[in-house]
Amino acid sequence: MSHYTKILLAQRPDHRPVGSHLFEVQSKEIPTAGPGQILIKQTHMSLDPAMIGWMSPDTESYIPPVELGSVMRSSGFGEIVESNHPDFTVGDKVMGMIGWTEYALTNGQGINKVQSDIDPEMALSVFALPGLTATQGLFNVGKPKTGETIVVTGAAGSVGSIVGQLAKAEGLRVIGVVGSDEKADWIVNTLGFDGAINYKSDDLEQQLTELTPDGIDLFFENTGGPIQHAIFNRMNAFGRIIVCGMIADYTSENPALGPNWINIIKKRITIQGFTMPDHFGEVPALLAKLTPYVMQGNVQYRSHVLEGLESAMTGLNLLLTGDNKGKLIVKL
Amino acid sequence: MSHYTKILLAQRPDHRPVGSHLFEVQSKEIPTAGPGQILIKQTHMSLDPAMIGWMSPDTESYIPPVELGSVMRSSGFGEIVESNHPDFTVGDKVMGMIGWTEYALTNGQGINKVQSDIDPEMALSVFALPGLTATQGLFNVGKPKTGETIVVTGAAGSVGSIVGQLAKAEGLRVIGVVGSDEKADWIVNTLGFDGAINYKSDDLEQQLTELTPDGIDLFFENTGGPIQHAIFNRMNAFGRIIVCGMIADYTSENPALGPNWINIIKKRITIQGFTMPDHFGEVPALLAKLTPYVMQGNVQYRSHVLEGLESAMTGLNLLLTGDNKGKLIVKL
Numbered sequence: 001m002s003h004y005t006k007i008l009l010a011q012r013p014d015h016r017p018v019g020s021h022l023f024e025v026q027s028k029e030i031p032t033a034g035p036g037q038i039l040i041k042q043t044h045m046s047l048d049p050a051m052i053g054w055m056s057p058d059t060e061s062y063i064p065p066v067e068l069g070s071v072m073r074s075s076g077f078g079e080i081v082e083s084n085h086p087d088f089t090v091g092d093k094v095m096g097m098i099g100w101t102e103y104a105l106t107n108g109q110g111i112n113k114v115q116s117d118i119d120p121e122m123a124l125s126v127f128a129l130p131g132l133t134a135t136q137g138l139f140n141v142g143k144p145k146t147g148e149t150i151v152v153t154g155a156a157g158s159v160g161s162i163v164g165q166l167a168k169a170e171g172l173r174v175i176g177v178v179g180s181d182e183k184a185d186w187i188v189n190t191l192g193f194d195g196a197i198n199y200k201s202d203d204l205e206q207q208l209t210e211l212t213p214d215g216i217d218l219f220f221e222n223t224g225g226p227i228q229h230a231i232f233n234r235m236n237a238f239g240r241i242i243v244c245g246m247i248a249d250y251t252s253e254n255p256a257l258g259p260n261w262i263n264i265i266k267k268r269i270t271i272q273g274f275t276m277p278d279h280f281g282e283v284p285a286l287l288a289k290l291t292p293y294v295m296q297g298n299v300q301y302r303s304h305v306l307e308g309l310e311s312a313m314t315g316l317n318l319l320l321t322g323d324n325k326g327k328l329i330v331k332l
Numbered sequence: 333m334s335h336y337t338k339i340l341l342a343q344r345p346d347h348r349p350v351g352s353h354l355f356e357v358q359s360k361e362i363p364t365a366g367p368g369q370i371l372i373k374q375t376h377m378s379l380d381p382a383m384i385g386w387m388s389p390d391t392e393s394y395i396p397p398v399e400l401g402s403v404m405r406s407s408g409f410g411e412i413v414e415s416n417h418p419d420f421t422v423g424d425k426v427m428g429m430i431g432w433t434e435y436a437l438t439n440g441q442g443i444n445k446v447q448s449d450i451d452p453e454m455a456l457s458v459f460a461l462p463g464l465t466a467t468q469g470l471f472n473v474g475k476p477k478t479g480e481t482i483v484v485t486g487a488a489g490s491v492g493s494i495v496g497q498l499a500k501a502e503g504l505r506v507i508g509v510v511g512s513d514e515k516a517d518w519i520v521n522t523l524g525f526d527g528a529i530n531y532k533s534d535d536l537e538q539q540l541t542e543l544t545p546d547g548i549d550l551f552f553e554n555t556g557g558p559i560q561h562a563i564f565n566r567m568n569a570f571g572r573i574i575v576c577g578m579i580a581d582y583t584s585e586n587p588a589l590g591p592n593w594i595n596i597i598k599k600r601i602t603i604q605g606f607t608m609p610d611h612f613g614e615v616p617a618l619l620a621k622l623t624p625y626v627m628q629g630n631v632q633y634r635s636h637v638l639e640g641l642e643s644a645m646t647g648l649n650l651l652l653t654g655d656n657k658g659k660l661i662v663k664l
Contacts, residue, residue, distance in 0.1 A: 053598070224592075243593050243596045244597065245597065246593055246597060249594055255592040255594060256592060257590060257592055258589060258590035259589065259590055260556075260578070260581060260587040260588060260589055260590055261553065261556060261560070261575050261578055261603075261605070262556075262578045262581050262582075262587060263605075264575045264605035265575050265576065265577065265578060265606070265607060266385075266607075268604075268606055268610060270602065270604045270605075271593075271596060271601075271604075272596075272601075272602045272603075273593075273596035273597040273598070273601050273602075274597070274600055278600060
């Protein structure tokens with residue numbers, strides 16, 4: 001009788017680092033699909049910054065936290081290995097919120113078939129949460145116009161790297177903020193950003209001024225942190241700020257204060273927060289918007305692949321420290 | 333030969349208090365209307381918080397600052413005493429950006445005739461900048477819905493008092509933040525607000541929690557100051573924040589920082605700044621929206637009247653300290 005591993009959330013994170021003390025690893029018998037059920041063998045699992053929020057006790061967050069004692073929530077890619085469901089056949093490739101488990105037994109709800117020849121890493125890096133979030137935030141919240149200047153924080157991250165490439169394809173001047181010189185090099189020389197700033201350097205404001213000679217029209221915020229105020233202070237009249245992530249503050253004991261609001265009036269700025277779960281109904285339209293950019297070669301990605309389910313527990317810290325290089329994926 | 337007084341801006345304000353050291357008072361001969369011109373005798377002049385911005389050197393502000401050596405900008409109410417203009421007749425009552433002067437000679441641009449029987453204080457308190465600003469901010473930016481809760485700062489002020497009354501007429505729960513118990517009494521017992529908080533009291537957060545049991549959906553911000561964070565922290569999902577004024581910070585040496593942005597994501601909040609000069613083209617539509625509320629008796633006001641043109645120079649401080657009781661008007 002074969003066994004598989006799954007990981008439950010046992011404790012809510014207090015402060016960083018997150019790690020195995022928060023989870024319970026269980027070994028179980030591989031189940032059999034009952035009537036109407038499918039059994040999925042997950043092959044690739046996505047680790048996303050939003051997961052920190054899903055683990056937290058904050059009931060005001062955008063989707064309910066993962067219940068203690070439940071399989072940790074995550075999106076993933078897998079293959080149908082048993083099916084008693086009319087819509088699925090053994091061998092189908094699927095994506096969905098499969099969770100931290102090697103096998104998942106479900107009724108198929110929220111599980112979507114994908115083209116059989118798609119690369120799993122590309123599927124999770126572009127056509128899943130990162131690409132959908134980038135598309136929703138940039139186009140539907142930010143409403144970019146050709147010739148405008150956008151600054152993207154977390155610009156080498158899974159969402160930020162796509163935001164910048166989409167904006168570049170739309171004819172914007174695109175400046176990315178990253179946490180290492182290697183990432184700066186990647187977004188400029190591989191992805192085609194117009195400039196990059198390593199937020200760990202000393203002369204942030206000067207670099208920002210030089211790279212945004214016409215000011216900043218759009219600010220796509222993924223991180224928070226000290227550069228937020230500098231970017232805010234260079235916003236142009238009628239600027240739009242898309243608040244997508246604040247990874248620097250998710251597990252911080254003393255989240256930094258934001259900028260004073262006077263400039264919100266003086267420059268008639270709009271600041272808008274959004275999260276993808278509110279827009280899952282718009283996924284078909286978002287994919288229709290995103291796909292042509294990918295087909296035309298405008299969206300490159302890179303994956304940072306961890307091996308084995310249990311690597312997820314400490315792997316999350318890479319998102320908090322920014323030490324991941326590209327979309328964080330766990331290969332099972 | 334008769335003379336009149338006008339007041340020029342001589343120096344930009346640094347920090348409070350503002351006062352006569354910033355201005356130059358001139359006595360001039362009353363001019364005569366040339367071809368196409370009208371001569372206005374101003375009877376009532378409006379003092380508004382926005383004027384602090386107009387005096388400041390900040391070129392990024394929403395409208396150009398008043399040039400040094402020019403008549404200080406303001407809106408006012410007056411009567412035509414000479415006319416060589418086809419649209420105006422001696423005796424017409426008019427409103428417009430007349431400035432700090434007893435008499436104004438103009439070609440009529442930006443000067444609008446009003447009903448001859450309108451009370452000048454009501455005209456300046458309701459149908460001018462305060463009412464237009466309240467209408468634009470509440471309806472077009474805030475998009476209020478019946479049953480929602482709104483918190484208005486500067487709630488006894490010229491804009492805030494109208495915002496609260498319009499919101500009340502729309503069926504919202506309306507809580508006002510003010511700077512004195514007398515103002516709290518006025519907005520609740522005369523204007524019909526559901527509750528008031530004196531921001532100078534010690535238990536701000538507790539009062540706010542008690543008065544907003546269902547959280548806060550709209551926040552109409554006129555002041556800034558320490559209660560901003562407390563209000564922000566009680567915002568509901570999909571809350572809207574209308575940033576109209578930051579009077580507490582206009583002349584402050586150390587403007588206070590704003591709240592951390594994490595809740596902007598968690599609660600998908602929209603924060604939007606606006607100023608009326610961007611919407612002068614929409615004035616007819618705004619008046620059409622506002623007028624029925626006034627006609628139905630939903631909009632009460634009170635004026636704080638100063639006597640004589642020169643009282644404007646120190647009168648502006650009442651707006652900074654909050655010591656005005658009602659719409660600040662200078663009677664000439």
